[in-house]
Amino acid sequence: MVAPTTPETKVVFKRPESFTDVTTHYCPGCTHGVAHRLVAEVIDEMGLREKTIGVAPVGCSVFAYKYFNMDFVEAAHGRAPAMATGIKRVLPQKTIFTYQGDGDLASIGMAEIMHAAARGENISVIFINNAIFGMTGGQMAPTTLPGMKTTSSPFGRDVELTGFPIRMSEMLATMDGAGYIVRRSLHDAKHIRQSKKAIRMAIETQERGLGFSMVELLSSCPTNWKVAPDEALKFIAESMIPVFPLGDYKVRPELAGLRV
Amino acid sequence: MPAKGWIEVDDLHCKGCALCISACPQDVIALDMERLTPKGYHPAHLIAEGCTGCALCAIICPDAAITVYREVPVHTKKAPASA
Ligand SMILES: Cc1ncc(C[n+]2csc(CCOP(=O)(O)OP(=O)(O)O)c2C)c(N)n1
Ligand code: SF4
Ligand code: SF4
Ligand code: SF4
Ligand SMILES: [Mg+2]
Secondary structure, three states: OOOOOOOEEEEEEOOOOOEOOOOOOOOOOOOHHHHHHHHHHHHHHHOOHHHEEEEEOOOHHHHHHHHEOOEEEEOOOOOHHHHHHHHHHHOOOOEEEEEEEHHHHHHHOHHHHHHHHHOOOOOEEEEEEOOOEOOOOOEOOOOOOOOOOEOOEOOOOOHHHHOOOOOHHHHHOOOOOEEEEEEEEOOOHHHHHHHHHHHHHHHHHHHOOOOEEEEEEEOOOHHHHOOOHHHHHHHHHHHHHHHOOOEEEEEOHHHOOOOO | OOOOEEEEEOOOOOOOOOHHHHHOOOOOEEEOOOOOOOOOOOOEEEOOOOOOOOOHHHHHOOOOOEEEEEEEOOOOOOOOOOO
């Protein structure tokens, strides 16, 4: 038998099926796009597209529903966990996730996220922490680092005047209703892979009915940080991670043996 | 011999952010300064041989603009002893 002489060509990476072909409005190098892609890849791999409903926030990701090829609704600012609660309770077989920025989740939406976790709502939250209000022009967020310059803290965040950054994962992990709470980062390929695994775990938590799940992702905002995209990734690694340590803050024992 | 690979960059999605360039361990990507995408960015493209199809560029790309291909060797089956 004669063996074929031309090697086969394999596609090893392509756009996920759960994406539309719409070009995003995100600034060049903004890792909102990476976070979107990871969610789409996980939904693809789990075969959940037909039963997933996303809840989009107010913030730069306000148009997320245009980029995901699945059912989506748009919430009022900060209210995505409340909306997701309603949808999940009426349609418990559906997979429900919110996608929220730090202004949306940790500022105006603080009450909604805390109570959704306290109630143990069986929803998944993708939390994009870029330490700033991106959409509105780079104002200080509850997550802005001490000393960090923003348009509303032009001399750097003064903790005497405006307080300290809020660590949402640590706080939500204290809730009995929380099943899976972790913090990851999007600053390089290795950490992006780990972020994807965490998103998978969050959705697995929901599919198993183990309560509230959240993946906090440290994300870049080159535009409002006023640095080039690669410098912004360095800022995450060198300045954000020391304030927002990566780690598993709550993992229900039922999930401990699960390998994804 | 390292696996042979190549990438295709979709002009519709690439925003010339250059993150794929710093992520590529083989240093085979650059922005194409001769061309603009419909949105007015200089797109990324391959500039040399040596791509291994590792997909690190595609993993970092915030716009899912990169498709990665790899040649997989086809194992030669032993010819039968007698014809
Ligand atoms: C009720 C209400 N208050 C304020 C605003 C203005 N606003 C729009 S987006 C935003 C903050 C967005 O920041 P974040 O959630 O961190 O998202 P990012 O843009 O950084 O991804 C604010 C305050 C609004 N749209 N609605
Ligand atoms: S303003 Fe910041 S968060 Fe918003 S799209 Fe641009 S880089 Fe991303
Ligand atoms: S990372 Fe993606 S968007 Fe950025 S230059 Fe490379 S291909 Fe283009
Ligand atoms: S697949 Fe790997 S080697 Fe090829 S261009 Fe991308 S990063 Fe470079
Ligand atoms: Mg933000």
